[in-house]
Amino acid sequence: MKKPDLKVVLLGDMNVGKTSLLHRYMERRFQETVSTVGGAFYLKQWGPYNISIWDTAGRERFHGLGSMYCRAASAVILTYDVSSMQSLLELEDRFLTLTDTVSDDCVYAVVGNKVDLTDVAGDEDSATALGTPTKIRRQVQLEDALAFYKKIIKTKMLDETSVPPAEKLCFETSAKTGYNVDTLFEGVFSMVVPLIKKQDGQEDTVNLEQSNSHKETKKGCC
Amino acid sequence: MSVQAFRLLCASGRQHLPTGIQIECLECSGHDLYLGTSDGFIYHLLLVEEHNSDPTGLSLTHQGDCPNTTFSTTPQRQKQLGLKKAVRELRAASAMSRLLVLCDNTIFLLSSESLEPVPGAKIRGALSFTLNENPVNGDPFSVEVCLISSKRRTVQIFSVGQEKVQLLKEVATPEQPCALAADGHYLCLALSNHYITMNYNTGHCQDLFPYPSEQKTPIVKRISRQEFLLAGPGGLGMFATVAGISQRAPVRWSENVIGAAVSFPYVLALDEEFIMVHSMLDQQQKQTLAFKEGIILQDFEGRVIAATGNGVYVLLPLPLEKQIQDLLSSQRVEEALILAKGARQNIPKEKFQVMYRRILQQAGFIQFAQLQFLEAKELFRTSHLDIRELISLYPLLLPSSSSFIRMHPPLHEYADLNQLTRGDQEKVTKCKNFLMSYLSEIRSTEVANGHQEDVDTALLKLYAESDHESLLDLLVSDNACDLVDSVSWLERHKKYFALGLLYHYNKQDAAALEVWVRIANGDLEDNTRPDLYEYVVDFLTFCRDPQLVWQYADWVLQKSEQVGVQIFTKRSSDVQLHNSFNPDKIIDHLSKYHKALIMYLEHLVLGKRIQKEKYHTHLAVLYVEEVLHLKSMNTSEQTEETGLRTRLQNLLRQSNLYRVLLLIDKIKGTDLHLERALLHGKLEEHDQALNILVHVVKDCSAAESYCVWNSQGRDTPYRQRLFQLLLSSYLSPPCTDNALLVAAVDLLNNHPTEFDAANILHVLPENWSVQLMAPFLAGAMREHIHALRMTQLAVGLAKAENFIYKQQKLSMKGKPVVLSDKKLCHVCRNPFQEPVFVRLLSGHIVHTHCATNMHVNSSLSDNLPNTSKRT
Ligand SMILES: Nc1nc2c(ncn2[C@@H]2O[C@H](COP(=O)(O)OP(=O)(O)OP(=O)(O)O)[C@@H](O)[C@H]2O)c(=O)[nH]1
């Protein structure tokens, strides 16, 4: 098995669509899912790098596994459902604490999924006027996510000037339509890949095969 | 869906144990099986594995798949430790012939043969222990025992040798542990409600995750270097490394797992009713074996053993290859490939590569049979499939000369494409299209290496059959099509033009031409090229075989003289073929074909500018004959005749080689007057020529242009003589024809400068008025004066130039130049180091190098340096 160069973890309450997002990104389609048991992971070849993406289970009973999945993660994608304020609050209450084990320069992304379900952002009146019955009211605005992102930075005591701005790491997506899904993952990857070199030095086990390939990639980018 | 990965075989029933006595724990090392019982006994049994060969001999299964393997046990010694307490754990240290037994919170060290305790070697106060399978200290004559001490929250590390035990380390744990596993410096511990890893050297702990309290026994199992398998919440089998990271997704067990074992690439778990088999590669459950009342599931040196209270069972893994084949035969390509890839570490490299290649190829054919061509292609490509395996599926595509035999055992079950598609023509076509594009893609790559002939022949057949335009491209480029096979195939599919190309490529131009000529003659039907005749002409033009060219020369000329003659005219001259195609021979051959002959001679005379009298004369004569012939036909078709005459006249004008008298003779008595005039002109008989033009042809402008072109490149007197002759011709014999008089006047007035006016005035009739001739006179006068002035001007200029030179000469003959230390160079202002300098026209002296620079830099001509060497 190829050893991944870095790890990205998806966190969020059950039913917000973590599995669907990953599925959309990896398999390019949207499919009915079952609630994830434990966790699952995918390996994504991203340029010369192998990125492992962990899909965690949002259900309460698997909550205890979260810290382990997050250990040494280079990026955490905190996912909520735009039609549920509760799902955003859960992120703060329940999931943020799981990220104490992540790597030092971990990148946080906040993602509001299922935008396809809701009316157009900030244009509630017209949407109601149109009376589309399938659309439901959006409960979380992008501003809420931005505020949450800033809160993360604060609670993690990260240097606000050195982390990427909130606008670059708050996304609204739809796994169903595919809207913004690639932007999300590729945006996150492009931010974490530069961290790989730093991690090299910290590794305490020596993997010959891997250290070789690292040398190669270093050569490649000069 | 399931795979059969293991078979459950009973090794020992209850026969060895007294009734009511339960197996508590077991250990297996090689053939030695040890059972620990609830009443404190240790039984040593020999585990015997037997492979009964299939008596019927009908079994087709591969080697290594042992459907008839059985296990049995034969009892050896037994021993009671005299405690009547249950034996909790048993571990063999086979290198030291020792058995470690946990009973009554004490670890005893027994001889593994006699089962007698080693005196003095025991560890007291142990609740549970494990052997570190990856000890940091690699001493082969001791083992590292890690144990949970009966002291609260303590683990201890012992080194156990053959005769003695030694405490290495005692470490406090955050909470009371209840299960442990060890690897290197690390322990993995189950605490009261969660798992941790701990570095026993540093005491550093790392939380893993909580486990639910309803779990009866937490499971902590080392599965590989630095990796553990743990029973997690929700019936999950979780993987964790010593660093507290999960590298594999969890497997889903049931809620109450009693024991777990690993047999790569599978993890097995035991609950009250089943043994579940999951793959570590894709986390899927692969097999479920019913197993009731199980209490133990463990792996010992790679062998998985399960036990109930009184029976011992071996889980015999089926060979991976067999499992993969099973998956493939149920079309589960993806799983088969994952399993094959995962087996890489467990199979020697060479063997693996061969096996894996074969699996990829089989997988490729499965995908192919499902018309998943993209996937199939990728699999064929990566597995370096001998492309003929694929071609051979298609009936008749491989050349009959091919020595190919399909691989044995076969990569797939299909006899041919018809069987594979069950005769569905649409599918057949799809398959053919796929092969076509695949072959054309790979034919120039290394994939086709060595099988070029088979590949190209197959491709040719597919193209021919499907009327594909690339057939021709294939044949005109480098190819290795088998000739015999391809010929009959192309004939069968009536691709005659292509057949010709094939012959040509195989250096059989005669055969090629024969086919093409038959098509052109309508004997064979093939509409590939409507312009086949032109194609053949072109082909012959570039054909380097003179015999063939001559053989088909008549054929092409008979079809069209104009086009056919190209085989000679457009042929590039080649020294080697010079003899075969010498002009005389060709001319001789073309005697039957007038038009062709004219074109050929034109090619020689006008095109190649061959300066030979006979060609020029021959061409001129032919022109004349053809013109006369056309005239005699008296057709209304004038254009051809005029065209021909123009060509004749051009030749007569431009060439100086032909035999003039012969031609004059030839056209005697005909009305080719203009030509006659030209001929006389050639003989410098300009008066005759002009007379013909003026009096017979009566074409004044022709006569005038005659004068113009005949005097081209000659001096003025010659030209003037011609014009004067023309004038005389107009005026003589003392003529009455007014038109000629007018022409004469016009001639004079329009070309006053072409005449020597002084001479002319005598010739003119007396009665011509000055007024009539005013333009001429004025023009002649003007010309005269102009000439005079021009001459005077030239004289003046020449004199002036002469003066300039004289003046320069004088100024150069000046005084001597004295060079002293005080003299400086006019340009650089430095003294002179050597007695060499340049004196400028201005009188200044400068260094030679300064002068050169100055010369380069300046364009002033009066500063031209004048080198002199004087001291
Ligand atoms: N309309 C809509 N539905 C979505 C979207 N993403 C997911 N869903 C649906 O939401 C439900 C839950 O999706 P999952 O991807 O299983 O959610 P999850 O976050 O993985 O849930 P857990 O695995 O239990 O943590 C499914 O029924 C999906 O079909 C989306 O973008 N739009």
Ligand SMILES: [Mg+2]
């Ligand atoms: Mg999920």
